[in-house]
Amino acid sequence: MSHRILVVRLSSLGDVILTGPVYKNLKAHWPDCRVCALVKPQFAAVLKGHPGVDEVIAYRGLADALARIRAGRFTHLLDLHATLRSWLIRRLSGIPEQSVYRKDALARRLFVAFGVASPSLQRHAVDRYLEALAVWGVPAPMRALSPADWGARADAPSPRRVVVLQTSFLGDSLLTLPLLRRLKESLPGATLAVLTLPKHAEVFRGNAWVDEVLLDDKRGEHAGLAGLWRIARRLKRRSFDLAVIPHRSLRSTLLAWLAGVPRRVGFSSSAGSFLLTDRVPFSWLAHDLERNLALARPLGAASAPARDEERYIEPSSLGCELSRLLAEKDLSSTDRLVGVHPGAAWSTKRWLPERFAELCRRLARAGFKPVLVGGPADAPLGAEIARASGAADLTGKTSLEDLKSLMGRFSLFVTNDSGPMHLAAAAGVPVVAAFGATTRELGFFPYGAAHRVVEAELSCRPCGLHGARACPQGHFLCMRLVTVDLVWDACRAALGAGTAK
Known part of the structure; x- marks a missing residue:
């Protein structure tokens, strides 16, 4: 008789998504097994089409769930919820082989209430889920969470x-x-x-x-x-x-x-x-x-990133007007240019102007020519930094198309968390980004191995998805703790990892 496995996770959308590696490892160990997931009705659609899930049961009350579980003749039950409700399901289901993940609920409550740290809190939920498979001798080599785990609709016609x-x-x-x-x-x-x-x-x-x-x-x-x-x-x-x-x-x-x-x-x-x-x-x-x-x-398309996915913009050649502008700033084709973008849509995402100025001076002493770039709103900030550092100031003087062309000349791009940061990364320019109000965990860091993010570890970060107009705490430590030395060290590391122009 083949294994018939019921996986119970009656929680939020994020928790259901994190169960993805569990199904992949079960199918890899027991290719003929049948896997069924018991989830809340509003999240049932999330698992439909997942290559590791054969059936989804929407939880509509204990009695209904037990009736469907008994009809399913399951051989194994994996409880990834670990609450009183899932305990009742385990006790009343009659499924012979059962495993429960360690929730570490007490450790979390002690940390939240009293700040008592525990090593168990350092483990990701995915790792705790996969540990529960060890009871059945199921190895768990596949631990990565990939959006590619969710399936395609086979019944839809090809769009035109x-x-x-x-x-x-x-x-x-x-x-x-x-x-x-x-x-x-x-x-x-x-x-x-x-x-x-x-x-x-x-x-x-x-x-x-x-x-x-x-x-x-x-x-x-x-x-x-x-x-x-x-x-x-x-x-x-x-x-x-x-x-x-x-x-x-x-x-x-x-x-x-x-x-x-x-x-x-x-x-x-x-x-x-x-x-x-x-x-x-x-x-x-x-x-x-x-x-x-x-x-x-x-x-029906593959959704996993390809090997060269981070390169998707090819800088165009410099036009006559842009070449003239560079010549006016005494920038020649043999100079090693570093793009510096001090602006951002929100003030809490901007590194301090005086530190940008000091970094530009260090870059100049190292043989590079810093070039300030940005839109019209960044022009006053660019002028201030240029006066203090001697950097070439192109803020407010270039279009987006010009900036794409300039990426072909830059050996490095130093920036805040901003749109031009992604443009530089997409063009293959090594990026050093100072992050303040936002964090890498939000998913908007420069994509690729050659790039560096410099940030301070603070409990108040992130203070919003896009930052804020002023620091909610009033201290702005997220940027004040990002020193010139830290960014300078990141610049040297990025230049070593990337290809200097």
Whole structure:
């Protein structure tokens, strides 16, 4: 008789997602086993299509669950919930082989209430889940959590007209490009349009993976409900049969629905997830680039990152105007340039100006020529740093297309957590990024092994997904503790790991 295994996890979306490696290891050890997951009804769709899960039971009360469990004739029960409710299921199920994961609930309560640390708290939940397999002699070599674990819909026709909705920040737009590449490769006969903000259109125009760029002027023509309806009608006239929505806003999902797009793929954590036809689990454990790639999975495409996934922008040659501007700043083709971007959308994401100035002076003494870059809003900050350091100041003088071209000249890029950080990483320039209000764990760090993030370990970080206008604690230690020495050491390490130009 083959193994019939019931896995119980009656908790939140994140906890259910973290069970993914458990199913993979069970299937690897017992290829013929049948695995069933017992989860809350609202999370049942998350596991449907997972290659390691054969059946999903939605928990609708103890009596109903026990009736279905007994009918399933399970041989093994793996309790990854470890509460009174799951204890009752174990006791009343009659399943002979059982294993329970160690929740370490007491250690967590002692830490929260009294600050008492315990080594058990340093272990990730995935590691504790996999330890429970040892009782049955199941090895657990596969521990990585991958968005590729969630399956595709086999019943859907191949789309011909696709629109990707990305109307968020510059960094979000850049991190959508690998998804566009994956969609274009997996849907070779389809036309691919992108809906974006006017100020980010340059990210997508001229791109080999994009056939059309559409503009959503959310602060102008398409503002408010009337504007939303106006842009929805424009999209509807194009008869798209698939919308892929990496932007997790209600407006984006509502727009695709109002436009009559029959298939709408987005994240389960989207504010408009109830309007989606395909919901892909969203994990904070993955980089945003990899999270976006997971949106290709319901279309039958591979969603795991390729070996060279971090390179997806090829810097163009310098135009006449940009070459003239560099010559005015006494920057020649033989100079070793370092791009320095001191700006960010939120003040709590900006490293201190005087420290940027000192870093520029050190770079100059080391034989590099620091070049300050940024948009018009960064111009006063750039002028201040240039006066204090002697760095060449191009802030407010270049377009996004110019910045892409400059990446071909930079040996290094020093920045805050910002859109240009992702542009540099995508172009293969070694990046050193100072992180303050935000953290790597949010999934927006520079993608690739050659890059460095410099940050201070503080319990108050992160103070928000995008940062804040002022430090909520009033001390701004997250940036004040990032010293010039720390960033300078990271620069030297990044230059050693990357390819100097």
